[in-house]
Amino acid sequence: MNPVLSEIIKTGVTKTAxxxxxxKLHSEVPRExxxxxxxxxxxLDPTVSLEIGLAYxxxxxxxxDALNIRKGTQHIVIDPNQLTAWDGSELSLTWQGIGIAxxxxxxxGDIVRLIExxxxxxxxxxxxxxxRIDFAFIDGWHTFDFALVDFFYxxxxxxxxxxxxxxxxxxxxxxxxxxxVRTNLSYSVFDIIKPDREPSLKRRLISEGLLANSPFRRLLxxxxxxxxxxxxxxxxxxxxRKEADDSRRWDHFVxx
Numbered sequence: 001m002n003p004v005l006s007e008i009i010k011t012g013v014t015k016t017a018x019x020x021x022x023x024k025l026h027s028e029v030p031r032e033x034x035x036x037x038x039x040x041x042x043x044l045d046p047t048v049s050l051e052i053g054l055a056y057x058x059x060x061x062x063x064x065d066a067l068n069i070r071k072g073t074q075h076i077v078i079d080p081n082q083l084t085a086w087d088g089s090e091l092s093l094t095w096q097g098i099g100i101a102x103x104x105x106x107x108x109g110d111i112v113r114l115i116e117x118x119x120x121x122x123x124x125x126x127x128x129x130x131x132r133i134d135f136a137f138i139d140g141w142h143t144f145d146f147a148l149v150d151f152f153y154x155x156x157x158x159x160x161x162x163x164x165x166x167x168x169x170x171x172x173x174x175x176x177x178x179x180x181v182r183t184n185l186s187y188s189v190f191d192i193i194k195p196d197r198e199p200s201l202k203r204r205l206i207s208e209g210l211l212a213n214s215p216f217r218r219l220l221x222x223x224x225x226x227x228x229x230x231x232x233x234x235x236x237x238x239x240x241r242k243e244a245d246d247s248r249r250w251d252h253f254v255x256x
Contacts, residue, residue, distance in 0.1 A: 034062035046134030054079035057099035123153035139167035165239035
């Protein structure tokens, strides 16, 4: 494992961009998810990868650490608040350049291309320029519409056989996008973090024999409803392989 990545995981803090201080991690992908990304990258061996959301750079470090770096290798990262606040908000709300600094400290500066713009602006420009990618990790704004727009443009750039992974795919908004991917397009589940079958509170109530009389029984729904389990959904992170280019009729629709 890259020593910069190893140190951040071990300590739970990251150096500031100038190296003069430290910042406690938050909003980072957990190690289990980072190792899933590495497993996917090693199996796929992509030349060009893309990531939405850089933050402190943990997922980028996991991805870059697994890349087979050769001529043409590139990892594109899109983050509108890495160095500046694109929407005019306070600079303190940005990531203060820590993510890209970590990438450079780890020795990946030559292969990482930072695009500091909202994904809904950056992705159409990449698609229009003819950019092709082999792997993408979607970890941006987590509302249904933003995530769906991210996927739409990534799908148009993703080579057949390529893989797209979704962070927080157990969230209702992201799970809904994943449902659309599985039901309307030629994608199959490539890899996944195996989810728990029941929420922890529900498991505890069951083990203590309290569920039957609990006033919260009707509120404690399983993490994965039956249709999602059938589709292989419900994990914290799930990756889909693109099996074919889009060939739907103009009026195609399968309810999801």
